[in-house]
Amino acid sequence: MSADLERVGQAAKNAAVSAAKLTAAEKDRVLNQCAEALESNSEHILKENNCDLESAEGIKESFRDRLRLSASRVKSMADGLRQVAALPDPTNEAVSMKNLPNGLAVIQKRVPMGVIAVIYEARPNVTADAFGLCFKAGSSVILRGGKEAIRSNTAIAQVFRDVLAANGLNPDMVQIMTDTSHETARKLMRLNGYIDLLIPRGGAGLIRSAVENSSIPVIETGVGNCHIFMDESADINKAVPIIINAKTQRPGVCNAVEKLLIHERIAAEYLPVIAAALREKGVELRGDKRAVSLVPDVIPAAEEDWHAEYADLIIAIKVVADIDEAIEHIRTYSSNHSEAVITENYTNAQRFLNEVDSAAVYVNASTRFTDGGEFGFGAEIGISTQKLHARGPMGLKELTSTKYIIYGNGQIRL
Amino acid sequence: MSADLERVGQAAKNAAVSAAKLTAAEKDRVLNQCAEALESNSEHILKENNCDLESAEGIKESFRDRLRLSASRVKSMADGLRQVAALPDPTNEAVSMKNLPNGLAVIQKRVPMGVIAVIYEARPNVTADAFGLCFKAGSSVILRGGKEAIRSNTAIAQVFRDVLAANGLNPDMVQIMTDTSHETARKLMRLNGYIDLLIPRGGAGLIRSAVENSSIPVIETGVGNCHIFMDESADINKAVPIIINAKTQRPGVCNAVEKLLIHERIAAEYLPVIAAALREKGVELRGDKRAVSLVPDVIPAAEEDWHAEYADLIIAIKVVADIDEAIEHIRTYSSNHSEAVITENYTNAQRFLNEVDSAAVYVNASTRFTDGGEFGFGAEIGISTQKLHARGPMGLKELTSTKYIIYGNGQIRL
Numbered sequence: 001m002s003a004d005l006e007r008v009g010q011a012a013k014n015a016a017v018s019a020a021k022l023t024a025a026e027k028d029r030v031l032n033q034c035a036e037a038l039e040s041n042s043e044h045i046l047k048e049n050n051c052d053l054e055s056a057e058g059i060k061e062s063f064r065d066r067l068r069l070s071a072s073r074v075k076s077m078a079d080g081l082r083q084v085a086a087l088p089d090p091t092n093e094a095v096s097m098k099n100l101p102n103g104l105a106v107i108q109k110r111v112p113m114g115v116i117a118v119i120y121e122a123r124p125n126v127t128a129d130a131f132g133l134c135f136k137a138g139s140s141v142i143l144r145g146g147k148e149a150i151r152s153n154t155a156i157a158q159v160f161r162d163v164l165a166a167n168g169l170n171p172d173m174v175q176i177m178t179d180t181s182h183e184t185a186r187k188l189m190r191l192n193g194y195i196d197l198l199i200p201r202g203g204a205g206l207i208r209s210a211v212e213n214s215s216i217p218v219i220e221t222g223v224g225n226c227h228i229f230m231d232e233s234a235d236i237n238k239a240v241p242i243i244i245n246a247k248t249q250r251p252g253v254c255n256a257v258e259k260l261l262i263h264e265r266i267a268a269e270y271l272p273v274i275a276a277a278l279r280e281k282g283v284e285l286r287g288d289k290r291a292v293s294l295v296p297d298v299i300p301a302a303e304e305d306w307h308a309e310y311a312d313l314i315i316a317i318k319v320v321a322d323i324d325e326a327i328e329h330i331r332t333y334s335s336n337h338s339e340a341v342i343t344e345n346y347t348n349a350q351r352f353l354n355e356v357d358s359a360a361v362y363v364n365a366s367t368r369f370t371d372g373g374e375f376g377f378g379a380e381i382g383i384s385t386q387k388l389h390a391r392g393p394m395g396l397k398e399l400t401s402t403k404y405i406i407y408g409n410g411q412i413r414l
Numbered sequence: 415m416s417a418d419l420e421r422v423g424q425a426a427k428n429a430a431v432s433a434a435k436l437t438a439a440e441k442d443r444v445l446n447q448c449a450e451a452l453e454s455n456s457e458h459i460l461k462e463n464n465c466d467l468e469s470a471e472g473i474k475e476s477f478r479d480r481l482r483l484s485a486s487r488v489k490s491m492a493d494g495l496r497q498v499a500a501l502p503d504p505t506n507e508a509v510s511m512k513n514l515p516n517g518l519a520v521i522q523k524r525v526p527m528g529v530i531a532v533i534y535e536a537r538p539n540v541t542a543d544a545f546g547l548c549f550k551a552g553s554s555v556i557l558r559g560g561k562e563a564i565r566s567n568t569a570i571a572q573v574f575r576d577v578l579a580a581n582g583l584n585p586d587m588v589q590i591m592t593d594t595s596h597e598t599a600r601k602l603m604r605l606n607g608y609i610d611l612l613i614p615r616g617g618a619g620l621i622r623s624a625v626e627n628s629s630i631p632v633i634e635t636g637v638g639n640c641h642i643f644m645d646e647s648a649d650i651n652k653a654v655p656i657i658i659n660a661k662t663q664r665p666g667v668c669n670a671v672e673k674l675l676i677h678e679r680i681a682a683e684y685l686p687v688i689a690a691a692l693r694e695k696g697v698e699l700r701g702d703k704r705a706v707s708l709v710p711d712v713i714p715a716a717e718e719d720w721h722a723e724y725a726d727l728i729i730a731i732k733v734v735a736d737i738d739e740a741i742e743h744i745r746t747y748s749s750n751h752s753e754a755v756i757t758e759n760y761t762n763a764q765r766f767l768n769e770v771d772s773a774a775v776y777v778n779a780s781t782r783f784t785d786g787g788e789f790g791f792g793a794e795i796g797i798s799t800q801k802l803h804a805r806g807p808m809g810l811k812e813l814t815s816t817k818y819i820i821y822g823n824g825q826i827r828l
Contacts, residue, residue: 017745017769020768020769020771021768021769098790100783100788100789100790104779104783106789106790108806111771113801113802114771114801190626192625196800196801196802197801197802211606211629212604212629215625215626217631217632217800217801217802217803218631219802235824237824238823238824241824241826242824242825242826244826245826245827246826249826249827331431340822353819354434354435355431355434355435357434357525357528357817358817359817359818360817360818360819360820361817361818361819361820362819362820362822363820363821363822364821364822364823364824364825365518365820365822365823365824365825365826366822366825366826366827368826368827369514369518369820369825369827370818374514374827375514375520375818376512376514386610386631387527387528387610387611387631387815388610388611388631388633388802388803388815389631389802389803391815391816391817391818392522392816392817392818401801401802401805402805402806403771403772403773403774403775403805403806404773404774404775404784404789404805404806405767405774405775405776406774406775406776406777406779406783407777407778407779408754408776408777408778408779408780409652409778409779410649410651410652410655410656410778410779411656411778411779411780411783412655412656412658412659412660412663412779412780412782413659413663413780413782413783413788
């Protein structure tokens with residue numbers, strides 16, 4: 001363990017002790033001040049962001065776009081902090097309470113996680129989002145953003161540190177790792193004893209690296225190979241808008257649909273209609289042999305297509321014999337993020353909901369709804385695709401832990 | 415990934431699909447049949463256990479005792495299964511339900527974990543306990559016990575597999591790993607995509623190995639360096655029985671107390687009384703300089719004593735200036751399992767409960783209560799000392815996950 005990293009970990013652990021003691025009112029006041037301070041330091045942040053953009057010449061435009069800040073993006077970050085301030089404090093509620101026969105009162109209480117580390121890529125807005133949520137949840141946070149965004153991230157975090165210090169609070173409640181090497185990231189992933197939770201936010205490679213290398217508990221987020229199964233009894237008037245919405249409303253995100261499975265009894269009639277609607281939105285169509293035979297301009301799909309998260313205007317289509325084959329296909333290839341069935345058949349709707357083992361399973365609705373904001377959580381830190389601790393959109397509650405507190409009166413165990 | 419292990423993983427995954435579909439009544443019937451079958455196969459199990467004991471010559475007696483079965487221990491395992499059968503099914507309850515403004519009904523539902531792996535050491539009863547809990551929770555389980563218990567474990571698991579098969583169910587809902595090498599255990603810990611949760615049950619070395627090597631989500635269980643802080647206002651009539659109970663009622667378990675912190679203002683008066691009571695129970699006393707000076711036969715403690723989980727009739731005593739020093743000491747050395755304060759001071763009781771960051775924090779009660787049975791869970795798979803997913807005694811609910819199911823009516827995201 002490197003001494004520098006241990007210092008960061010120890011500082012975060014000390015700050016977590018103070019963070020856990022803050023009242024909801026204190027936290028909300030600080031968050032609102034941080035929002036103000038972001039806006040009043042907008043010019044400086046944009047200047048630093050510009051330096052990042054200049055250093056990052058030669059990178060592709062989509063990456064540049066994620067890295068780029070503007071006055072309105074800074075304002076969005078500030079508004080995000082204000083929204084988090086307005087949410088209820090997730091800590092200190094009783095999850096359960098019971099009196100044992102011997103008179104002990106056992107209360108399971110929601111408490112802060114402690115120290116949370118977030119490893120992310122190009123988006124500087126994650127710096128503000130992650131700080132806001134972790135701070136509101138009573139934890140300190142160690143942020144390790146991508147090297148391309150280091151000046152932007154440092155400027156944003158410094159704004160928060162200054163506000164914390166001005167309030168007499170420990171600024172180490174938020175720390176930015178300025179060493180952005182992969183080696184240091186891997187060491188951070190093994191800082192047991194200091195960090196309670198690691199959240200990787202980014203592409204599949206980053207997530208995989210965290211899952212494989214971390215000895216700290218990780219929450220796996222965000223990879224979405226989402227499916228829609230159009231059952232024999234599907235209503236075409238629901239199916240077309242749902243498929244178009246799930247594929248094209250925002251194709252780059254993890255809850256966009258990537259695969260369409262269609263029942264063989266309706267494929268000949270409906271697939272041409274759906275293909276035409278998708279094509280009109282500029283979607284590239286790939287498919288299995290039967291899809292290709294029904295819609296001539298469908299490109300033959302390879303095995304890797306069924307595994308792929310395109311995050312782009314591409315969809316792969318497979319004609320299936322029945323709901324069993326659809327569920328089996330999803331079981332084999334899905335990343336278990338979000339799947340939908342379009343059906344008017346009650347039994348098939350229930351079977352799909354019960355047997356598809358994904359974080360969010362829909363009947364007759366777009367997969368695009370898998371989102372903390374849409375689910376009414378107010379904000380989200382990511383979408384968990386694992387089964388431990390949190391599954392699906394993670395709001396403030398998912399950033400907390402619990403502990404048992406027990407009020408006794410001299411009880412001993414017999 | 416080895417082909418053999420992948421086969422085990424795939425078989426468990428297939429069995430998990432069937433396990434998740436079982437009704438509570440079906441599971442309870444199978445569990446009761448398994449209990450009967452354990453008893454009727456007692457002779458065979460004891461014969462196999464005897465072979466294990468003969469092969470294990472030369473091991474120390476405490477280990478031998480954990481390995482040894484008897485007719486009454488087999489009956490205890492059977493009774494354990496009957497108790498689990500009598501508990502409510504933890505799956506299929508709604509954790510939350512809400513209707514979004516657009517009419518979507520979003521239900522967070524408790525669902526089985528999927529595939530659970532349990533790695534354990536010498537105790538063959540874990541084979542029955544872990545199967546019973548995982549099966550009741552709707553998951554399949556891969557069991558990897560210690561090599562010394564392989565014949566006992568195989569015999570017990572075969573009883574369950576036969577009952578499953580006789581009920582027309584997939585026997586792979588419980589699998590025993592017959593390859594008990596450390597290398598295979600480490601590979602098992604990296605069987606992502608097949609296993610959803612790994613629970614190590616055993617000594618500190620096993621737990622550490624799982625935390626460091628596993629790429630599957632782990633729940634860290636059971637290491638207990640537990641503290642009692644005797645505050646200035648402590649009632650000696652509560653303190654002595656609590657300390658004696660916490661140290662001596664069952665010294666080998668993780669919720670036994672290992673350290674006594676005592677306020678300096680009462681140390682001279684009470685430490686000799688407590689030391690005499692402990693000595694009478696055969697407890698070896700270690701302590702810091704001040705404890706040694708107050709009670710002459712206290713052995714000076716070394717730095718490693720403050721970190722140690724003795725799991726034996728030993729206690730280390732430290733005289734502290736106040737509650738701040740006590741909390742700080744616990745923060746530095748505790749394994750965050752269970753801690754207790756003995757005090758009559760309201761404010762100090764509240765501070766201790768709020769500021770000590772352990773799975774279970776007590777006022778005026780023995781640490782020995784941290785136990786699924788005592789907390790009324792009916793059974794436990796272990797005691798989590800981590801903050802993710804579960805903390806403290808883990809019952810059936812802690813062996814489940816959740817998913818969102820969403821009932822729509824053609825909704826698309828705007």
